[in-house]
Structure formats: C-alpha cells, structure tokens
Amino acid sequence: MRLKRLFSLLYDLYGPQNWWPVDRQYHQLKGTDPRDEIIIGAVLTQNTSWKNVERALENLKREGELSLNFVRSVELEVLKELIKPSGFYNQKATRLKAISEFFNPTQRVQEASREELLKVKGIGKETADAILLYAGDRLTFVIDKYTQRFMKRFLKVEGSYEELKEFFESNLEPDLFIYKEFHALLDEHAKRYCRSIPLCEECSLRNLCLSAGPSS
DNA sequence: TACCAGGTGGGAA
DNA sequence: TTCCCACATGGT
CATH class of the missing domain: 1.10.340.30 (Hypothetical protein; domain 2)
Structure with missing residues (x-):
C-alpha cells in the first residue's frame, strides 16, 4: 500500500488533528x-x-x-x-x-x-x-514509538529511527500539511487501536493490516 | 496494584 | 550498536 493511500484512510477516519495545539489568543495578547x-x-x-x-x-x-x-x-x-x-x-x-x-x-x-x-x-x-x-515548518518527518509499532504491524516495515524517517520521506510528496497531519493521525490510531495489546477486532484497518490479516 | 504516557542520556555488554 | 535503567507525575 502506498503511504499516501494510508494517509487518506486515516484522514478520512479521524479528520484533521491540527497538531501542534497552540493558544494563539494567549500569544497575541502577551506578544x-x-x-x-x-x-x-x-x-x-x-x-x-x-x-x-x-x-x-x-x-x-x-x-x-x-x-x-x-x-x-x-x-x-x-x-x-x-x-x-x-x-x-x-x-x-x-x-x-x-x-x-x-x-x-x-x-x-x-x-x-x-x-x-x-x-x-x-x-x-x-x-x-x-x-x-x-x-519551524520544516519538512522533516517525526517518528515515535507509536509510528514504529504501527508500521511494524501494519506494513511490516521496521528499522532504526533514521531508516523509518527515510522511508516516509522518500515515499511521500514533500507537503507540510501531510507531514504534520500524518504523524498526528498515526499517533491517534495507535492510541485508539494499535496499542501494545492491539484491539484488532475493533480496528477498521484490520483488513489491510499485514499482521492482523483479513477478518472473516 | 501495575502499567502507560506525543523520550533521552549514560553506562554496560 | 544494542540493551537496560533512571527520570516522575497523573490517569485508568
């Protein structure tokens, strides 16, 4: 599966995550x-x-x-x-x-x-x-343990931090919006379903997951 | 009670 | 390089 397709699936599931949350009103007020x-x-x-x-x-x-x-x-x-x-x-x-x-x-x-x-x-x-x-609005993909866990299970892709980062960056178009949202969406999905003990039965991506396999 | 959470640095093997 | 541990509060 292409990463862009995975991004679209997650985005359709959870919508925009709007990371990073910032209190703009506060900063405007305080300068x-x-x-x-x-x-x-x-x-x-x-x-x-x-x-x-x-x-x-x-x-x-x-x-x-x-x-x-x-x-x-x-x-x-x-x-x-x-x-x-x-x-x-x-x-x-x-x-x-x-x-x-x-x-x-x-x-x-x-x-x-x-x-x-x-x-x-x-x-x-x-x-x-x-x-x-x-x-900094810089095109650099963020990897965390949620991303590592999900990628290992879902696409059977694993590696060091730099290897995984390179995997995302070489398979995604250089788009800040996608980089920001994708990382947040992966976290959201991992927190909800792809936990240490995964909730595969409830996961709507299970049919596409290389670890869970298709449900009957 | 035990485990986990939007990791990192330092030391040992 | 890789593994293990300390670091600490608060929620489930």
Whole structure:
C-alpha cells in the first residue's frame, strides 16, 4: 500500500488533528511567539501524556509566561515547580533551559540545523524533528514509538529511527500539511487501536493490516 | 496494584 | 550498536 493511500484512510477516519495545539489568543495578547509554546511542549511531552503537559503549560501561563524568554530568565528551581505536573521535572527544567539558550534572536527555528539542534542536551531525534516540523515548518518527518509499532504491524516495515524517517520521506510528496497531519493521525490510531495489546477486532484497518490479516 | 504516557542520556555488554 | 535503567507525575 502506498503511504499516501494510508494517509487518506486515516484522514478520512479521524479528520484533521491540527497538531501542534497552540493558544494563539494567549500569544497575541502577551506578544509572545506561539512557536515557543511548541518548543516548550515538545520537551515537556517526552514520555508523558499530553494532559500532564497541559497542566504544566497552564502553570507557566498563570504564574510566569509561556515563552522561551521567560524560561531563559526564570530561576531553575521556580521552573521545576511550574512544570512539575509533566513529570521528570528535574531533567526537563534543565532541558528547557538548554533549548531556550539555543534559540535566541540569532538562532530562529525556521533556520536551525537538525545537527546543531541534536547537540542540545535533552533534545533527541524525535523532539528535534517535532520542533523543526511543527514550530519551524520544516519538512522533516517525526517518528515515535507509536509510528514504529504501527508500521511494524501494519506494513511490516521496521528499522532504526533514521531508516523509518527515510522511508516516509522518500515515499511521500514533500507537503507540510501531510507531514504534520500524518504523524498526528498515526499517533491517534495507535492510541485508539494499535496499542501494545492491539484491539484488532475493533480496528477498521484490520483488513489491510499485514499482521492482523483479513477478518472473516 | 501495575502499567502507560506525543523520550533521552549514560553506562554496560 | 544494542540493551537496560533512571527520570516522575497523573490517569485508568
């Protein structure tokens, strides 16, 4: 099956996911950059449910400011308290400080190099690609464990992060909308049905899945 | 109670 | 390179 066909199937099933969610009204009011919210959220969501990330983002809005400027200037211990609900707050606070130092007026996310971004402590491939795609509008496909699990089962495609990323990028047209939505749709489907213990009986893609096989 | 969530870094093999 | 573990809160 062509990836574009898979994308269409998922898009028809779940509709637009509109990743990355950003409070545009807040940023307009505060004069802050909505891209900062994506960058901060990308770090906070590492191995963490989005609900918990939202609590941390709310804390930043309410008791500080949802911006890299604020992250850069606030005391580390205060930052830890604010982001506590997102878990791993000690290392995430340090990582937020590091990424806030990386992005400054001379280093815009629209022009940042992936290699340089990966050198920032706490920014791995997935976080780097998520930042570049969703905050920087850069054509880089994001792979996560949902994508890896789904692709392994559905198309029997597996490999390293870079191999899977290359698989998507070489089989998809270079379209930002598709890159952004496809990743979000794969997550949505994996969360609903292609779980660690899959719900194949309820999955509407089961007839096309190379692992589940056709249902009777 | 146990497991999972929009991962990463460091150390051991 | 690959595997294993620590990192932490909150929901089911």
